[in-house]
Amino acid sequence: MSISLIQKYNVPGPRYTSYPTVPYWEENLFSLEQWKSTFIKSFNESNAAEGISLYIHLPFCESMCTFCGCNKRITKNHEVENPYILAVLKEWNLYCDLLPNKPIIKEIHLGGGTPTFFSPENLEALINGIFTRAVKAKEHEFSFEGHPNNNTRRHLQSLYDLGFRRVSFGVQDYSSKVQTAIHRIQPFHNVAKVTFWAKEIGYTSIGHDLIFGLPFQTLNDVIDTIDKTKSLSPDRLAFYSYAHVPWIKGNGQRGFKGEDLPKDDEKRQLYEAGKNRLSQNNYHEIGMDHFALETDSMYDSFQKGNLHRNFMGYTSSKTQLMIGLGVSSISDSWYSFAQNEKTIEDYYKRLDANELPVFRGHILTDEDLIIRKHILNLMCQFETSWKNDSDFFPELPEIINQLHEIETDGLVKITSQSIQVTEKGKPFVRNICMAFDLRLKRNAPQTELFSMTV
Incomplete structure (x- = not known):
């Protein structure tokens, strides 16, 4: 890759999980009633034909990872689990009360935070609670993000029994120096253990998330991480650039200095070397930053022109309506976006008043x-x-x-x-x-x- 091209085009820019991007939402022209109207319109247009998607944000983590840009609450107190599950189910019921008939759920994704912070029993209560007022699409795809350090076999089995067939494990990098800098000490054998468990249980799509451009990361680190990853043969990979935005994420991304990060041509070299190594190992580039084996559903969707992108990232099938449940989640009716309250306290307060906890949004022109x-x-x-x-x-x-x-x-x-x-x-x-x-x-x-x- 030409260094001159990197220097020319390396500018700040959106990742386009939506358009318009969130900073350009016209919040002053948005209202909750408008959101409800477009939500119902989209449901009536799409539910019977393709079903809907649910993104459920589970924000709790036991420790702070300094590479993370997600909305999270750091705590070791697991008594927070049950009240949060009840709140999410109340939000879901408020949405269902607006609908003329039962939603058909095609996709569910549990994101975080750390979804596996929650006990298997509480995750079961969450999903079973969702389906008291919904039905599963015949061709559904349910997925979740698993933390290799706390993802038990019981987590994997419980979610599998509920219809989940895809799991992604956050790996990032196997270098001990990098792991120390990003506050994510995660030995290879932890990742291998949960990957083999998922294979044994029957998950059909196992993903690993890798990041390049992390503090102190070298070319050898990236190659070593990809080689170790290949030895576990995940079905798909995210290999994406670390987004250093401390002006947004605050102290969580100030645990190291800017000069500790690979820059420009050095960072691009990490990407090129990693991409080439993935190609040598039969991983095909799918969309931006994603790679998959030919046997994975994402590769098939890309080949058929069915790949879709929304606030959950890339998905192998499209739904017009996506409902975001939980603190800070973003919903998409295709005609408008709506984001939930960003703090757990404000989220609970709105639900206690029997209101959808939406605090901003955008109506698409x-x-x-x-x-x-x-x-x-x-x-x-x-x-x-x-x-x-x-x-x-x-x-x-x-x-x-x-x-x-x-x-x-x-x-x-x-x-x-x-x-x-x-x-x-x-x-x-x-x-x-x-x-x-x-x-x-x-x-x-x-x-x-x-x-x-x-």
């Missing part, structure tokens, strides 16, 4: 919906087109003109009706999406908002 479609196409399929008149918008010729320099650098191929990201351009897909981001262009941030794209 007609323009937003078109731009969102193009960005999703680029992020999920590495191409987009405007062959249909409905995909054209007035600013498109100007965007194409701006992309000519990126085309000259060999990152995209432009035709009269389409854009295709080249193999060389895949590491810069965020930059390519930024060309379509009209809200970002019209109101460039004056302060630090996003992590670097490279």
Whole structure:
């Protein structure tokens, strides 16, 4: 990878789990009643045809990992589990009260925090409680994030019995120096143990999450981590860039100095070496930062053009409606976004008043919906087109003109009706999406908002 290209395109930019991105939501034009209206509209359009998705945020962790950008509450007090489960189920019931019939749930993802902070019994109570007012889609995909240090075989078996078939384990890096810096001491044998348990139980998609660009991380660390990972043969991998945003995440990302992080060409070398090693081990690049074996459902979805991206990340199937339950969760009706209260205290307070705990959101305009479609196409399929008149918008010729320099650098191929990201351009897909981001262009941030794209 050319160092000059890295220097040229390594700028702050969104990761595009949504469009518009959260800093550009028009919160003053949003109301809870509007959210409810678009929620019901989307449910009526999509429930019978494709079902809905649930993201459930379980925020508790026993210790702070300094690489983490998630909403979490650090505690060793497990008495917090039951009240939180009851609160999430109350939120779910408030949503179900709005619906004309039972929702068909196609996807569930348990994220955190640390979902396996919760006991297997409490996780069972949560999922069983959800299905007192819902039915499982025939082709459902339920997944959760497992912490190798506290994920017991009982956790895996309980969730498997409830229909979960996909689990992702946070690995990050196996270097003891890196693990110490990020406050995540996690020996290889812990990861191997839970991976083999999941295989024995029957999970059909086991994922490992790896990060490059961590403090003190070297090229040998990345290669060693990937080689150890390959020895366990997970079905899919996330291999993504550490996002250093201490101005957002506060003290959690101030446990080391900026100069301790790999920079620019050094960081890109970590990515290139890791990507090449994954390719040698038969992992195919799927979307941005994700890799899968040919036997995994994500690879199949990518090949068929069905890959989708939302606030849960990449998913192997699409639902129009995604409900986020739990503190800070974001819901997506396709026509609008809604985010829950960010503190547990405010979340509980709203539920105690029998209110949906939404504190902000955004109603998508007609323009937003078109731009969102193009960005999703680029992020999920590495191409987009405007062959249909409905995909054209007035600013498109100007965007194409701006992309000519990126085309000259060999990152995209432009035709009269389409854009295709080249193999060389895949590491810069965020930059390519930024060309379509009209809200970002019209109101460039004056302060630090996003992590670097490279």
